[in-house]
Amino acid sequence: xxxxxxxxxxxxxxxxxxxxxxxxxxxxxxxxxxxxxxxxxxxxxxxxxxxxxxxxxxxxxxxxxxxxxxxxxxxxxxxxxxxxxxxxxxxxxxxxxxxxxxxxxxxxxxxxxxxxxxxxxxxxxxxxxxxxxxxxxxxxxxxxxxxxxxxxxxxxxxxxxxxxxxxxxxxxxxxxxxxxxxxxxxxxxxxxxxxxxxxxxxxxxxxxxxxxxxxxxxxxxxxxxxxxxxxxxxx
Numbered sequence: 508x509x510x511x512x513x514x515x516x517x518x519x520x521x522x523x524x525x526x527x528x529x530x531x532x533x534x535x536x537x538x539x540x541x542x543x544x545x546x547x548x549x550x551x552x553x554x555x556x557x558x559x560x561x562x563x564x565x566x567x568x569x570x571x572x573x574x575x576x577x578x579x580x581x582x583x584x585x586x587x588x589x590x591x592x593x594x595x596x597x598x599x600x601x602x603x604x605x606x607x608x609x610x611x612x613x614x615x616x617x618x619x620x621x622x623x624x625x626x627x628x629x630x631x632x633x634x635x636x637x638x639x640x641x642x643x644x645x646x647x648x649x650x651x652x653x654x655x656x657x658x659x660x661x662x663x664x665x666x667x668x669x670x671x672x673x674x675x676x677x678x679x680x681x682x683x684x685x686x687x688x689x690x691x692x693x694x695x696x697x698x699x700x701x702x703x704x705x706x707x708x709x710x711x712x713x714x715x716x717x718x719x720x721x722x723x724x725x726x727x728x729x730x731x732x733x734x735x736x737x738x739x740x741x742x
Contacts, residue, residue: 533730555596568598597699614682
């Protein structure tokens with residue numbers, strides 16, 4: 508089975524090609540999709556990539572959440588398709604109400620770029636099955652509007668239903684409540700996070716590790732998890 512995962516490009520997307528590359532490295536076929544169309548081209552999964560869609564006007568991800576193709580994204584999510592939102596893509600998923608809460612300007616009001624430690628909190632999603640619960644990973648982070656917020660009722664539901672997928676470890680880089688770095692929906696097919704796993708899939712290009720500079724590939728497991736879940740579902 509050839510797994511085909513679409514990557515949607517919006518005006519201002521920056522990391523769509525990186526996401527396509529990560530999909531290819533994980534053994535799947537990337538499919539370029541355009542925000543202004545209503546055609547998912549028969550893909551098996553979707554990635555909403557990072558960037559600054561529509562210049563982050565209004566709120567980051569708010570305009571992109573109303574793009575024509577998002578109607579198909581919502582339908583696909585309801586049908587159980589694996590969907591990953593990375594950084595700006597996470598913001599889109601929240602603005603489209605596919606994930607709870609909201610994202611605001613970083614607490615220190617500055618753009619941040621760093622290799623960030625995360626703890627994996629949920630391994631039952633389509634994008635995290637190749638991790639172990641409690642595993643600490645290092646993923647590049649780069650954002651200006653990454654502060655996760657939610658009201659008390661939503662926070663209680665997120666925690667009670669195990670919807671936190673990742674938490675920041677060591678330092679909370681943007682003031683997110685409860686150190687939340689990423690979420691999943693109840694079904695486990697939709698995952699969003701602020702760090703960029705597509706930037707940690709190949710030796711020589713990822714974060715530094717104790718083994719060697721730029722050798723970190725913790726991000727690859729996001730994409731291999733999705734491929735495995737789709738192959739398993741088709742078997």
